Amino acid sequence: MNKEFHSFGWYASKVSPHMPKKAFKPVPGRLLGGLAYLLITITGMLAIGVYDLPFLANTAISFVIGTSFAAMGFLGHEILHGTVVKKAGLRDLLGAVFFFPLLTGPRLWRKWHNMTHHVHTQHEEKDPDTWMSKDELDKKPALKLIYRLPFSVRAFLEFFSLCFLFTLHSTRMFFTYVKEFQPKKRGAVWIQFLVPWVVWIGLVFFVGITNWVFIFLIPHLIANAMVMGYISTNHRLNPYVPVNDPLANTLSVTVPKWIDVLHFNFSYHTEHHIFPSISSKYYPLVKKHIKDNWPSLYHEMPMSSALKALWKTPRVYYNGKELIDPQAGLVYGSLGNGLDPEAIEPRSLNESDAKNGIKQA
Ligand SMILES: [Zn+2]
């Protein structure tokens, strides 16, 4: 079957005429939500730092700070796409503020996310956020050892790693991309990277280690898990694609309405890839148009189903369209290529796979 792919610009050109004009303007009102999160965070931090609260109260406040950190990250993402304020300087300043808890600077983020992930989504080599292929894994013997662990242990480790993966990946991205900035801009990128680390680590000398764990460490891990909970469902069940087609390479998850309100509609990821520069406020409308026009191409499922499917499928691409468990020699479909999240059935490697030079690890 030869599928026809379309770029995100093609979909945008089809949907745009049906969108109201105001959808293409920045929505500074989003900042009110950000302000609320900032106030909650600062109040929580002061409560932990100033009062000698019982363990349970500190834990509960820590959880609230963590969920606020994550939501601030979602807003930071939106701000740095330019959908909240227009002026570049203000955009970067606000982006820096809202990404501060996730230890990520605005210039790095725009290069890594806007200019690379969005432009080359699910491209085997060019998308910095995509998962590796079997060919690439074969070149990394140390990593291959991990794939010798039993499937359930790997799935557990994959989920456990979500608690720190955003920070780890962001730090890796910094060292990958910092060299690519012009020398005169590199200083600013370094400063935006170092300041959050210095501030958050330095805080330990003012509040003591126990309070610091509640004020920063636990919230930071919770925020990592929350943002990665979404990010891991965004593209990891989708195939690599020859054309950056958001309907083929992206999944929108669904969550209860109140969570969409708290998380600035971050669940609408396919919509976001078609219109990264319009406010997520209008994504429910974009979704309606996509579902009217291309119902069979659009991938959507509840967040819980997406996480379950992630748990049950391996994370190595095989022939771009499937996922392979190299140890067991089992091959799983991807979205649009035979993956049914409700009934995941792998197939065994067969003769035509052998012809392609694939053998069990
Ligand atoms: Zn994405």
Ligand SMILES: [Zn+2]
């Ligand atoms: Zn984005």
